[in-house]
Amino acid sequence: MTIGSEKNIHPALSDQDWGYATISQTPTSVNPNPKKWFYFYLAAPAIILLAAITIYPFFWLIYMSFHKVGFGAVSDVFVGLKNFSRLFSDAKFIAGWGLLLKYSAICLTIQVLVGVALAVVLNNSRYEKPLITMFLMPMMVSPVVAGLLFYYLYNGTFGWYHWIFQSLGILGETSILGNSSTALYGIILVDVWQWTPLITLITLAGLKRVPQDQLEANMVDGAGSISNFFHISLPNIYPFLLIAILLRFMDNFRFIDAILVLTGGGPGNSTRLLPVYLFDVSFQFFKLGRGAAIAISLLIVTIILGMILVRVLEDPARKSTLAGDSDS
Amino acid sequence: MVAVSFNNVWKDYGDSVAVRDLNMNIKDGEFVSLLGPSGCGKSTSLRMLAGLEHITSGEIVFGDKVVNQLPPKDRDIAMVFENYALYPHKTIFDNIANPLKRAKISPSEITRRVNEAAKLLEIDHLLERRPQELSGGQKQRTAIGRAIVRQPQVYLFDEPIAHLDAKLRARMRSELKHMQFNLGVTTIYVTHDQLEALTMADRIAVMNDGVLQQFGTPQEIYENPVNSWVATFVGEPQMSLMEMSMTGEKGDAALDFFGNIISLDAASSSRLTKAGIADLLVGVRPDKASVSLQETPGAIKAEVYSRQLLGADVLVEVAIGKTRVRAKADTSFMGNVGEPCYLNFSSENLYYFNAEDGKVVER
Ligand SMILES: Nc1ncnc2c1ncn2[C@@H]1O[C@H](COP(=O)(O)OP(=O)(O)OP(=O)(O)O)[C@@H](O)[C@H]1O
Ligand SMILES: [Mg+2]
Numbered sequence: 161m162t163i164g165s166e167k168n169i170h171p172a173l174s175d176q177d178w179g180y181a182t183i184s185q186t187p188t189s190v191n192p193n194p195k196k197w198f199y200f201y202l203a204a205p206a207i208i209l210l211a212a213i214t215i216y217p218f219f220w221l222i223y224m225s226f227h228k229v230g231f232g233a234v235s236d237v238f239v240g241l242k243n244f245s246r247l248f249s250d251a252k253f254i255a256g257w258g259l260l261l262k263y264s265a266i267c268l269t270i271q272v273l274v275g276v277a278l279a280v281v282l283n284n285s286r287y288e289k290p291l292i293t294m295f296l297m298p299m300m301v302s303p304v305v306a307g308l309l310f311y312y313l314y315n316g317t318f319g320w321y322h323w324i325f326q327s328l329g330i331l332g333e334t335s336i337l338g339n340s341s342t343a344l345y346g347i348i349l350v351d352v353w354q355w356t357p358l359i360t361l362i363t364l365a366g367l368k369r370v371p372q373d374q375l376e377a378n379m380v381d382g383a384g385s386i387s388n389f390f391h392i393s394l395p396n397i398y399p400f401l402l403i404a405i406l407l408r409f410m411d412n413f414r415f416i417d418a419i420l421v422l423t424g425g426g427p428g429n430s431t432r433l434l435p436v437y438l439f440d441v442s443f444q445f446f447k448l449g450r451g452a453a454i455a456i457s458l459l460i461v462t463i464i465l466g467m468i469l470v471r472v473l474e475d476p477a478r479k480s481t482l483a484g485d486s487d488s
Numbered sequence: 489m490v491a492v493s494f495n496n497v498w499k500d501y502g503d504s505v506a507v508r509d510l511n512m513n514i515k516d517g518e519f520v521s522l523l524g525p526s527g528c529g530k531s532t533s534l535r536m537l538a539g540l541e542h543i544t545s546g547e548i549v550f551g552d553k554v555v556n557q558l559p560p561k562d563r564d565i566a567m568v569f570e571n572y573a574l575y576p577h578k579t580i581f582d583n584i585a586n587p588l589k590r591a592k593i594s595p596s597e598i599t600r601r602v603n604e605a606a607k608l609l610e611i612d613h614l615l616e617r618r619p620q621e622l623s624g625g626q627k628q629r630t631a632i633g634r635a636i637v638r639q640p641q642v643y644l645f646d647e648p649i650a651h652l653d654a655k656l657r658a659r660m661r662s663e664l665k666h667m668q669f670n671l672g673v674t675t676i677y678v679t680h681d682q683l684e685a686l687t688m689a690d691r692i693a694v695m696n697d698g699v700l701q702q703f704g705t706p707q708e709i710y711e712n713p714v715n716s717w718v719a720t721f722v723g724e725p726q727m728s729l730m731e732m733s734m735t736g737e738k739g740d741a742a743l744d745f746f747g748n749i750i751s752l753d754a755a756s757s758s759r760l761t762k763a764g765i766a767d768l769l770v771g772v773r774p775d776k777a778s779v780s781l782q783e784t785p786g787a788i789k790a791e792v793y794s795r796q797l798l799g800a801d802v803l804v805e806v807a808i809g810k811t812r813v814r815a816k817a818d819t820s821f822m823g824n825v826g827e828p829c830y831l832n833f834s835s836e837n838l839y840y841f842n843a844e845d846g847k848v849v850e851r
Pocket of ligand 2: 530531532570646
């Protein structure tokens, strides 16, 4: 019996089973006429707002991807899947994907390794609190400002980083951004500088929640601190870490601000990651239809990769495999 | 397979003292039970042995080596934790196998030993599961399995079978004891169940409030408790204590119990006159006291306070003024609550303590 199914009958008359009737009727007497529409009205403003800011533009994006979008007096022309099919023969599109994946993989690898290592070193140390406060600062800087900051640090004549790299013999005369073989790494460094602290913070929060008794049991079982980290801490912080990775990787797929400031995609096309190419197509050449198609391809890949990550997160069997449990 | 000693060990947590000047020498291969009420410092002592708890002062010695600074992994111990401390991300098999993997033992040997331990503990059908899919008792058996799967220098058990049902507990008691005896591994076994301590241990260490009260064989502890606290803590049903005072001169000394005069046997008489203590706490175990509805010579008049069936016999609690005394009677005892009755015991079976500090009167 569901709530309100017998709302027109007095509870005492409604059912043979008195106890049952009483229990099921109580909420009805509190709210005698629960109407589905009432809840909808309550939620409607939020739903409409959500639709306006996310769903409408989303459908508009899909619409654009099937059209050659015109401006002003020129009207849109339906072109079917042509915007999409052209992408497969677009060398810059394919190169953009390659660069984006390379960039994202290198960023995430460095950020996770350095971020987790920093968190382990800092955890419960004397410097934890002051350093965490410092770590928050890069994240508070807007990416454009971060780009400008590194623009000066990389500068070929007075940039401090440039000077360091040169002294170390890594760089020649040209600035890191001026050389098509190093420019991508210059951009990676910005992201690493700005977002490694996020991984550190999230890992630290995870490390605080690693149960002490599991660590103790493992020590009694004969483990040192390294084994303790891989067998106990890592499996315990692993869900936190995966969420951090998910956040960073989705962010990387939209990353554009610092690149625009630092290189604008060059030299050559060496830093023209897919989002930058998307920006160029849409807002330099105003091919909004093709831009929309690129955006949809980005969206689809992001969703698929995100779903894979979430699946891994939820699967306990994978969890222990990653924890190196099958090490025997 | 090593002797273990606590030498003047203290443990403070801030300003509260958990363990106070602990001195204890545990022999090689001995089975020692740490017995005491909740919060008396049993787990703390065990954790100090394991190297999981820093020692405020004093020394812990394994064999002839001071191990104060030695990390747990280098102490060669196996421990069953009070709260199991299983690894939720590992299967039961991997939980039990963990110490063997840490010791880099070959996979086939690991499989053999884990299966053997699991069979003994009746959890061999659960090996593929994870800890959160187990009942409390199954978790506890997994924790035992993780400890007994290898043969360390010292076993540390912190209430390892507290969450098992009575039948399984009885079986585990005998399995653990059997295994310990065969392997000859020095074992320290924390419990607050005195039956467990009395039945399993070679020696029992009774603790209260962070202080070691007495360390001796189960028989010593039961027959010669060093103070009234140990006397009442050990033994089930509990010993009763009565406040009495000495009367009479040397030769015909007797005890005065609220006007009842209790005559003394020769040994008790000389012991008490030698000690010369005026106010005593006198203990009697329920099975050494008798109660009847008929008056008998030398019996103390009392009143039935409660009557509990124990199975084979009845535990009768009687009141003499404000003092309650427990006595065992056979099931034919038919006294109702409030009915007058007569309590009888013989002075040979009494325990004498100084009323001031509770210490036993010297023999
Ligand atoms: N980390 C801690 N910080 C402060 N006090 C503690 C800490 N651990 C234990 N104590 C205190 O030390 C005393 C002894 O604790 P312990 O865990 O050894 O008791 P126990 O004898 O094992 O009790 P139980 O039978 O309930 O397990 C208790 O009073 C407890 O409150
Ligand atoms: Mg305890």
